[in-house]
Amino acid sequence: MVSQVNDLRSAAAGASRQQQVIARPATKTAAVPDNKQPDPLRLSQTLTPEHTRQHSLIQRAQHKVAASRVAEASLNDIGKNLARLSKRVEFAIRAGSASPKITGEIEQLASRMEQRLQQATYKDQPVLSRQLKPVFHGEPRTSFQIKGLDTKRSSPRDETVIFNLARGGANAVPVKLAANATPEQQAMQFRQALNEHGIGVSLNKQRQLVFSANEADWQHLSQKMRVVGQGDRFPAGQPNRVKLDTTEARFEPQTWQIGNDHLRQTLVHTQQMMTQIKSSIQELRTHNQDVMQRIDTINQRNRYLSDKVLDSAEADLSRILPSGDNFSSAFQNLKVQANVHRQTVVSLLSR
Template identity: 25%
Template sequence: MSTVNSVVDTHNIAQRSQTVTAAPTEQATTLETQKPLEKSAIPTHRLESYQRWATVTQGQHKVSAAQVAEQGLKQVSTLLKQLQKQAKASLVNDPNRANMANQQAQQLQQQLTDVNVRYFDKPLLDHQLNLITAQRPAAKHQFVMRSVDLASPKARDEQIQVQVNGESATILLPGNSDSKTLQKQLAKGLAPLGIEVSNSASGTRFASDSQHWQQLQQGILMTGQGQRLPAGEPRTIKVQEQLSWQDPREWQLGSNEELKQAIAKITKSLFKVEQQLSEIQDAKQKMQQQLHKINRSHSQHTNVEQTLEQLHGMMQTTPFSLQVTSMMAQANVSRSHVSALLKS
């Protein structure tokens, strides 16, 4: 910043000297001609330097996020291998050995469930052990509503009120309509509450992202008109999560048959995780190579921006990218000042 300030100070001193010596008419003319100079930006080479530094720093944050995801996937891979081993050991004929192995398998299963990989407080892995990317968002939480079937056909119209975490929606369920028509009405009405609706072999199924799921687990307040829901006071409808085979919580480690099915699911999950680990390692290596090039040459700026876009496909956007955009609008601050702001 001292270099930038010295340039600005010198420019201001020159302006004051000209103002004292010039005639009034000349002073106005001089000030008018100097206005463009006052509005002029930092020299092009300096702006390029800031832009280059910002691009590299953003790339370094992308690499850091990839490294965190890589370590998380390695942890998951190790736990899956250990769980696979203990699940197989639970099938031995020796009851004592089988029981001990099963206990260890259940502990490993719980550790997998508790894995929480984050960068800048944003999750990098979802509850199904999938890497979260810009193209592949976190898996939704599937659930059903207990003790009520909102898509069941009825002879009369029914208007229901749905309340979740202080937000509410009113949905009209027409009479003499089939389940598919009612599901479409539900989907339209529940969308503002962060709830999706779909049809499955077992009936109507709902889904939400992790943030909304935390709220929905407490139950959903509903009021009807006596067709599917009682009229009057709101009723709390409990929800029950429907787990995917990819979710470690779904794996049953009880009977031998359940263990065999669990081992098959563990094996498929391990293959998936190893594949994702390879992908993130390749993306991280490419980014590191590009960052190394741009640190040596200005001509590599375009390549780095292209690689940033490629890595963006592997890693979700971090808060840092938004901060860089804001910082570049005030390019007359020093690198140390920018660093301090970014840490705040």
């Protein structure tokens, strides 16, 4: 009997030791190394706050790069059509006038470019302004300057400039400028007065005021804005029409005229726009490089993307790219531009 009890105790002790041995591996494997964690792009509720923030940043970067690619593709297409239109106009200038055939071709190209600009959207948001500038956030805006408003010219006395926006209701918008105010101080006063009316204010490299407005406001302001001064920058008395000059030419191909007296002016418009396109494409590429380098800094701290996920992302992207676009080419170009890792490029390009 005593022997049986001892045998039972030995068996129980053995079972207990066996349970402990079985439990240890489970405890040991619970902490999975960082480089074996699941891809954060596929995680949802299981993300920690830090991972969620990284996930959000990566998603935002994906949208920025995707929108930039739409903008660049649109600019390239418009640029090709501008080159064709330029050749037609040059031919008409050499001939002395535009034949009915050339006129029809020019009108067709203008319509095609206008349509391409209207279609330059990402997630139903425009990615190009009428000045063929990239729209990185918000709505397209037109930048302009107010003729006669020289911020570098100092005034010996305080001055109040009153802008009439002609919108109905409270039209008068006073801007108080202190004597001998610096361009930065003047910009701050204009910003405080005009921002609530949807008019942006900044200084350019020459420290001159640059204003901006959305499309609807620009059309109104360019025709209706008036100003009253105190005899220094602007005359006193009755409101006077103020002249607004855009910082870059606006892209309105269907308003370009092709009569004999306007062919050279239309040629100037096409050349201006082609120059603007080159500048905007460079701006887009610089922007993309900055975005990718910032995200690469985050990814350097935590690498989650496995080869299997990368291959899947590449396959997904190759299916969603526009017809004729090649993922391998786009992938290599972006990688070379930003000098970043393959994992980062795929995480930015994939959705």
